[in-house]
Amino acid sequence: MQQLTIDFGTTKPAPGYRISAPPEIKALLAKNVPVAVGVSGGKDSSAVAIRLADYLDEIGHSGPRLLIHSDLGVVEWKDSLPVCEKLATRMGAELAVVRRAAGDLMDRWEKRWSNNMDRYESLSCVKVILPWSTPSMRFCTSELKTDVICAELKRRFPGQEILSVTGIRHAESAQRAKMPCMQAQPRLTTKTKGTTGWNWNPIIEWPTEDVYSYLAEKQEPLHEAYTCYGCSRVSCAFCFMAGLDDLIGAASCEDNHDLYRRMVELEITSTFAFQGNRWLGDVAPRLLTGDMAARLAKAKKAGEMRARAEAQLADHLLYVKGWPTVVPTQEEAELIAQVRLAVSIALDITISYTDAESIRERYVELMEINGVKQAAKDKKQKKRVNVESEVEEQLAA
Numbered sequence: 001m002q003q004l005t006i007d008f009g010t011t012k013p014a015p016g017y018r019i020s021a022p023p024e025i026k027a028l029l030a031k032n033v034p035v036a037v038g039v040s041g042g043k044d045s046s047a048v049a050i051r052l053a054d055y056l057d058e059i060g061h062s063g064p065r066l067l068i069h070s071d072l073g074v075v076e077w078k079d080s081l082p083v084c085e086k087l088a089t090r091m092g093a094e095l096a097v098v099r100r101a102a103g104d105l106m107d108r109w110e111k112r113w114s115n116n117m118d119r120y121e122s123l124s125c126v127k128v129i130l131p132w133s134t135p136s137m138r139f140c141t142s143e144l145k146t147d148v149i150c151a152e153l154k155r156r157f158p159g160q161e162i163l164s165v166t167g168i169r170h171a172e173s174a175q176r177a178k179m180p181c182m183q184a185q186p187r188l189t190t191k192t193k194g195t196t197g198w199n200w201n202p203i204i205e206w207p208t209e210d211v212y213s214y215l216a217e218k219q220e221p222l223h224e225a226y227t228c229y230g231c232s233r234v235s236c237a238f239c240f241m242a243g244l245d246d247l248i249g250a251a252s253c254e255d256n257h258d259l260y261r262r263m264v265e266l267e268i269t270s271t272f273a274f275q276g277n278r279w280l281g282d283v284a285p286r287l288l289t290g291d292m293a294a295r296l297a298k299a300k301k302a303g304e305m306r307a308r309a310e311a312q313l314a315d316h317l318l319y320v321k322g323w324p325t326v327v328p329t330q331e332e333a334e335l336i337a338q339v340r341l342a343v344s345i346a347l348d349i350t351i352s353y354t355d356a357e358s359i360r361e362r363y364v365e366l367m368e369i370n371g372v373k374q375a376a377k378d379k380k381q382k383k384r385v386n387v388e389s390e391v392e393e394q395l396a397a
Helices: 023-030 043-059 080-091 105-121 139-156 208-217 244-251 254-270 290-310 330-347 356-396
Strands: 035-038 065-070 095-098 161-165 182-184 196-200
Touching: 023 043, 023 161, 023 196, 035 043, 035 139, 043 065, 043 080, 043 208, 065 080, 065 139, 080 095, 095 139, 105 139, 105 254, 139 161, 244 254, 254 290, 290 330, 330 356
Parallel strands: 035 065, 035 161, 065 095, 161 196
Antiparallel strands: 182 196
16 A cells, blocks of 8 residues: 655644633533543544543543544444554553444444335335435434443443543534534433533644644554545545545545445445435446446436436425325325336335325325324323422422
């Protein structure tokens, strides 16, 4: 492998590589609350782990500290966990490695597609739902990182306030530029464990140049994704948020080739491109067999057929919270039937509810089910309010 040279930039580092710590954070640290730093193998998490350790020593923090890595499975760069392990060893820190019990991220995407097909077959959704994570639906982060990390921290630190640290920075993206330095983390709050918690982003104001400069100053080795394959970030090997150059870089690593083909296979099966209009299969077509390339071409055409058919559905028939909220008219039901038949042909699947009458009956059934669920929810809410009122009356007495 050719070793690449990283350009650390010319921006002068911020004096002392300042840690952003609002008064609320300082008050918590003064109480020696547990501090857990999420590490991924990427530059930002390594930088915040090292810099924060020094900062905590400087202020005399004596509470529990650890590094925590959520392993996403086969979608990870093979170098990611070793980078985290070596970082922990050099720092003399504990590294906790957590994983989603129900399977890794690739399992989650494949299972999501299977479930979505079941839902479509039974008319539990009006349009086919894609298998992939998206910028507006980042379940890969919430389910496979945040949930499992918070579960482990609640298990480890019952009855305590917890700080969960990340290397998020404003300079990373327009979306992250809006993120606060500190915010409550609801998933760390539980009555049964007696915990509360906050997310804290101590290097949120660092420019990218400072991250590279700091790691160079500390002689901290970088992940091979940067040094060997020219990537600008480290997350999943093929991330739905990655730019084309990073996808190409990941595809140039032989360790990622099996994953690449497995992901392209899901593109073929689902007829959904991995990144909206960008097909992962087009990033490194040399890695595909002749059969896969032919099936990918067919999948693209099938995806276009699916999209054209579903574009005929009126807005009021599409998913909203509490869907379905209305039973389609006879004419609308006939259109839904036509769309479902076209989609079934495009995806080569067998479905139920392919005529107007059965579709209208199904909508009535679904609305009745929603009504029962809402009634149960309202009853539970009323019971909770009554209990709270009784407690307040007892306290007042």
